[in-house]
Amino acid sequence: MTYQIKTLNAISKIGLERLPVAQYEVGNNIENPDALLLRSASLHGVPIPAGIKAVARAGAGTNNIPIPDYSAKGIPVFNTPGANANAVKELVISALFLAARNIIPAASFAHRLEGDAESMGKAVEVGKKNFVGFELPGRTLGVIGLGAIGVEVANAACGLGMHVLGFDPQITVDHAWKLSSFVEPVNSLDTLLTRADIVTIHVPLVPDTRGLIGAEQLKLLSKSAVVINFARGPIVDEDAVVAALEAGKLRGYVCDFPTPNLNKRDKVVTLPHLGASTAEAEENCARMAADQLRDFLENGNIVNSVNFPTAVLPRSRDTSRIAITNSNVPNMVGQITGLVADAGLNIADLLNKSRGDLAYTIVDINGDVSAALLASIKQIDGVLNARVI
Secondary structure, three states, X not given: OOEEEEEOOOOOHHHHOXXXXXXXXXXXXXXXXXXXXXXXXXXXXXXXXXXXXXXXXOOOOOOOOOHHHHHHOOOOEEOOOOOOHHHHHHHHHHHHHHHHHOHHHHHHHHHOOXXXXXXXXXXXXXHHHHHOOOOOOOOEEEEEOOOHHHHHHHHHHHHOOOEEEEEOOOOOHHHHHHOOOOOEEOOOHHHHHHHOOEEEXXXXXXXXXXXXXXXXXXXXXXXXXXXXXXXXXXXXOHHHHHHHHHOOOOOEEEXXXXXXOOOOOOOEEEOOOOOOOOHHHHHHHHHHHHHHHHHHHHHOOEOOEOOOOOEXXXXXXXXXXXXEEEEOOOOHXXXXXXXXXXOOOEEEEEEEEEEOOEEEEEEEEEOOOOHHHHHHHHOOOOEEEEEEO
């Protein structure tokens, strides 16, 4: 079988090479795709193609994808958490230095100097006092969100001699194992903001995190504090940030999202969304997205989906596999297995997982699955889609 993958952005060749040409047709002109592979292209307001089985984003954030719309049709959406973590970590660590040592305004001052060597030297001696900064060892960094990126930032900051506070009520066991023992966990956002000299944010943009740092939260910071946002712009209320900066109640704001409201303001540094802009990160994200998409299309396995449960079942020899997406309601597995039994087939293996309102079932059958059996499964009330692999 040949799968057709439509790319909506330029995807690293390293990643696309994971999709062998013998089995995959990949390009931006695919008319009837089995899956979509993208980076930053927005799918909001875009009709979902009839034959789509999955969407994979070569990146961590998925706010450019209408997740509920795809969930309602039983379509998993994949992302690549951790693939760009080192790239973002490096930029965040550089932001610590940018903020602490006033590097951007100091460089701008030096760039504008004119005259001969003597006059420049005098100007430097007079002007440098305007860019006095602070050193990082002993300062307290508050890390909001301890996923792949947050953990790397926290650990690196410990290596710089900073005291690090970490807040994430939903930290996973895997990330907790990777977190340095020198990171102090705190149980509330308010506690972190009250104690931190610098705050860096590493959470996804979802309804609950939009405006997470607003006027009330900024009031908890000391007037010498700095906020760093390399997650998503709307997580921080930029109007509240501007007001705090103008009132002298915040030292600085460093972010990866230029806006008319922020640009050319004193005490604000904006970068052009460089977080994952390295060749290595793009390759890692593309490679991971392609691998996850391929495993789902060929085996029905789900890893790193933002709307589906993790579901991995090793393939058995001489079996046919049915992958079923359905509403998470009682007796669904019973109905499916009943139909398989009525067809005179034996179940070699079965996996059923759920996440919220969605459930996903993989059934390995000894023998072939008829079109009639598949049609019967699709007719079960609550089944969103089913396919034989």
